[in-house]
Amino acid sequence: MPTTPNKDYYATLGVKKTASVEEIRKAFRKQARRYHPDVNPGDKRAEEKFKEISEANDVLSDPKKRKVYDQLGFYSDQIDPAQAAAYAQQQGGGGGGRPAVDFDGFDFSGFGGPGHQAGQQAGAGWGSFKDIFSGIFTGAQQGQQPRGPQTGTDLEYQATVDFWTAIRGGLARVQINRHETCPTCHGQAHTGGVTQCPECNGTGQVTQMGGRMKFNIPCPRCNGTGRTSSTCSTCHGEGTVSRSEAVEFRIKAGTRDGQRIRLQGKGNAGVNGGPTGDLYLIVRTGTHPVFTREGDDIHLTVPVTIAEASLGAKVDVPTIDGRAHMKIPPGTQSGQKLRMRERGVENAQHPSQRGDQIVTVEVVVPLLQDERSREIMRELAKLNNQDPRVELFDKM
Ligand SMILES: [Zn+2]
Ligand SMILES: [Zn+2]
Numbered sequence: 001m002p003t004t005p006n007k008d009y010y011a012t013l014g015v016k017k018t019a020s021v022e023e024i025r026k027a028f029r030k031q032a033r034r035y036h037p038d039v040n041p042g043d044k045r046a047e048e049k050f051k052e053i054s055e056a057n058d059v060l061s062d063p064k065k066r067k068v069y070d071q072l073g074f075y076s077d078q079i080d081p082a083q084a085a086a087y088a089q090q091q092g093g094g095g096g097g098r099p100a101v102d103f104d105g106f107d108f109s110g111f112g113g114p115g116h117q118a119g120q121q122a123g124a125g126w127g128s129f130k131d132i133f134s135g136i137f138t139g140a141q142q143g144q145q146p147r148g149p150q151t152g153t154d155l156e157y158q159a160t161v162d163f164w165t166a167i168r169g170g171l172a173r174v175q176i177n178r179h180e181t182c183p184t185c186h187g188q189a190h191t192g193g194v195t196q197c198p199e200c201n202g203t204g205q206v207t208q209m210g211g212r213m214k215f216n217i218p219c220p221r222c223n224g225t226g227r228t229s230s231t232c233s234t235c236h237g238e239g240t241v242s243r244s245e246a247v248e249f250r251i252k253a254g255t256r257d258g259q260r261i262r263l264q265g266k267g268n269a270g271v272n273g274g275p276t277g278d279l280y281l282i283v284r285t286g287t288h289p290v291f292t293r294e295g296d297d298i299h300l301t302v303p304v305t306i307a308e309a310s311l312g313a314k315v316d317v318p319t320i321d322g323r324a325h326m327k328i329p330p331g332t333q334s335g336q337k338l339r340m341r342e343r344g345v346e347n348a349q350h351p352s353q354r355g356d357q358i359v360t361v362e363v364v365v366p367l368l369q370d371e372r373s374r375e376i377m378r379e380l381a382k383l384n385n386q387d388p389r390v391e392l393f394d395k396m
Helices: 009-013 021-035 044-060 063-072 081-094 129-133 163-168 306-311 371-383 390-394
Strands: 155-161 170-181 190-196 205-210 213-218 227-231 240-251 260-263 279-285 292-294 297-305 313-319 322-328 337-340 357-364
Touching (some): 009 021, 009 044, 021 044, 044 063, 063 081, 155 170, 163 170, 163 292, 170 279, 240 279, 306 313, 306 357, 322 337
Parallel strands (some): 155 279
Antiparallel strands (some): 205 213, 292 297, 313 322, 337 357
């Protein structure tokens, strides 16, 4: 008999074969506290041990899985419990433990050999039979097998749009990396003709041993199709290649910072005729040295003289449409905000609506250079001798 890499889950958890589910769970919890990766950061051995006890617990704490394990000496999701039961019955009835299924002449050389670790490499042989049962090792991972149509994944990029384009609308560009259909194999992931799978001789099935029982499972190399073909060397079997691309897109007038734009079919290419994914752009609007945008409103600070602020004036201020008149009411204070209705940004959803322009007035104090000016200022102070700090003291 060949030795099989069966694991003794009972020994792993340190429980008797007759242990109750409660005892098994308790044993697992105790070991888990000791080997949990959180308590052993970076300890590879503890991590390995934790995986082992988790696997043992997974099987033994589930009555159905445990039954299969008890009957066969191993467990796999691929095994039909009825098959396992039939096997166990035959074992019991046979008396001498003779295998009910003949496995003479079966080639065991592929098991557990050097191919075990290198199993992910194409043609490096098979992993242990446990790997095959657990479905880790599949033909699809080798990229040798034509797969069904797969939709390409969506992409998300931030796209910076300059201040004026976001306000007025227009074309913008963003540089992205996306997967395109491979030009060599046209997304088929393989080249040349399809040939019979050498692993299963085209049957799509291989026979594996579990304990002393034979199981037919889908051939891992060809994924049960019986056919293989050579992997495309351009895309290494991916069916797509990565490419940098400048994508041009149109944005509406009034597009705001953070807005999401969907460009259908500009994501990653699908495989085997699957549709292309979408590209989502998050708009980042650029800044301006004078204007600050908040939603549809434009904010800016406008300096005024003492005379303009105290006497009132009509001044020219910049707006996003160019120069515009703004009325400064008499007695305007520094820091006061004046609203210019509908001088802001057109709303992207409702183009007939516009935001406002909000002007923060900044009174500029003149630097007096001559005696005459200082004389006038002193005279002005005498005529208007209110104390602006009175309120401060009133509140004390
Ligand atoms: Zn290709
Ligand atoms: Zn095959």
